[in-house]
Amino acid sequence: MLVYHLPGTFETREAHLDLLWEAGATGLEERAGLIRAYFDAPADVHPDIADGEWQEEAEQDWQAEFRRTLRPVKAGRLTIVPPWLVQEVEAGQVPLIIEPGMAFGTGHHATTRMAVEALSELDLAGLRVLDVGTGSGVLAIAAALLGADHAVGVDIDPITIPIARENAEINSVPARRSRFEEGSLGLGDADWQDRPFDVLVANLYAELHDLLAGEYAAHMQADAPLILTGILTGKLPLVREALEREGFGAVQVREDGEWVLLTARAPAAR
Template structure:
């Protein structure tokens, strides 16, 4: 079998969104061609890069992945194009979003990728285990079973890892949780295994919903976690949540503030991640304008995760 190397031209902030789609279409992993990294190496004086010209355009990155050349490939490419257009309609910062593909020599990319993905402990208790590895929980550890080839969000990315670490501190027994833009469902599953009493995972992308539902079933938490199509709009008329998580992008997080007040219970916490470093000030400003305050923040690489609460809750 040959493999199609699929390339999508996007932006730094759009790279995770595009990677999400490619993983859900069956890619075993993604690689990112980022010209700003080459410039950083040149500036650092690393000899391997001294003969390379500095990149002029450092805002454009290319995300690549490998899909099998089988009966599903044409449909996968059409789905990719349609979902990129869907992101564009939501004003997601994906840049050009152009798609191209070439065919490469026969190689089992999925099996090759497995050599680089292993069981990983994130935080004090959470262990993320790829489905092909064996692992027995130690002490009070909780194990989340996920196949990186099935969906984006295994805990390896900084935005997801920061959220998982925060969940260990925030989730209380019986807590009601809304996971907005759930992707693989990893945060919803973690919240349920940490003791949440009811979790609603939601994503506007029906493919992500299907992937999350399978992961929820595989982890045996269907009695706690349900999955819905759409974002916070599906929670209208439901009880408010003590915790709302959103590991998306800054632009969507900013738009969520207009709905947050009626969906977050008094004293509740909004855990927002997927915020690239140069958008931190924008999110802080939007929080303040909508009556919320950023209480705490963790940063890893070029990403930030924020703990946000109503300003009035802090005063009272």
Template sequence: MEFITIKVTCDPALIDVLIAELFEAGFDSFQEFDDGFEGSCEQSQFDEEKVAVLFNEFPNVSFTVQEQEKINWNEEWEKNYDPIIVGDKCIVRASFHESRPEFQYEIIVTPKMSFGTGHHATTYQVLDYQMELGHQGKKVLDVGTGTGILAIMAAKRGAKELVATDIDDWCIENSEENFTLNSVKDVTLIKGEIDEVKEANFDIVIANINKNVLLDQIGAYADRLNERGQLILSGFYEDDIDDLLRKANDYGLQKTHSSVRDRWAMLALEKRSV
């Protein structure tokens, strides 16, 4: 399978906007840098016309597009991937690192193109909050699961039923592999958008995606939550919190917790009857 990589050089203030726009143009995996970011998608999803129109609106932004063959991500990540320690209880490590049994939660990942290894501030914050949130016996939905790391934490915290979704073949492949590495069984893994999740009555819904998708889908998350269920959102900046809270209030979702790390934010909300 071939894929397209686009490397964008831009003002950091534009990164979130451009990533959201490229997501709409078919890109689904992103990595940020100080001076821009890279985005990737399967070649079949690449819409060259949409990308050209987008960047015509941003004349001070430069970009390059490259076709690539499928990469041996195990080999690539082994060169650069360092374990992540979340708080003092959790370590996220690759399979080629030594085990660290002194941590209460040890999550093993085989990183590919999928977002969500714990390095990014959004994933880190959700993991940190999950260690404080009761999961025992709960039914949990992880939307946009990526590496599957948040669903894995839910399982380790005692969730009784897990559903995970993603729109990307890479993420489905990677999350399946990571579920196996962490002995997480009986996960219902769905390739597709939130509308493909026909179940409801979830106690916890997690969505670490991006602001535009969250604003568009927050009603669907609320519909799938039990009364007093918890919705955990991340993938947006601190400046976006108010916009998300206004939208959340339309669906009876009330803020219970928030955090910020490196300008990135996380919100925890509870569903309450309006």
């Protein structure tokens, strides 16, 4: 079995994964800061990921190994869990079932867990929540399970949308309480952007938070909670400056290793 080892960072992960699938990878996993791509035969990889290394390993069922090592992740009132481990969710915890697949967001990354924890601390009953860069839909689904009246997940990658919808169905979240659409803030005339949201959560890298900070403010009710993660500690000043520029207040920082989550309040009505 041929394995292509490629260094991975949060900023480049999704682009690298897409290129590896396109090159013919039969499976992908992340381990110790490396993306491991499994191939049946040698393949030409895109020049952007040509700094990886090929290695021949003994044949194994990588999917079975992945399933064996995956564990439930407790995040506030929810436990993020694959379908085959639902029975391991502790009493009193709400299971958030995510089928691991091509879309980013199984809940095992610190950024996803911190975002679910932050949502779990809010009273979402009756509120509208927007999840920007939804991936597998985990944060929008979490909001719905925590009581949100309606959760919208948007992503520029069309591959993610059917996966997110399937995950919502697995969690028995009805379509009237969740919606997943391809798109981005401020682009087009999508009807999901027709009125401000009560909560906005986004797990994106720092440069995108900087770019989108003004759109976050434009899509939120005055003083609404904002939850941002996907931020490396070294990029924290960039995001804090963006929030200050757009008038966000009550900024608080939480850290987990090299990752940061920011919470803030939307500016008052302008």
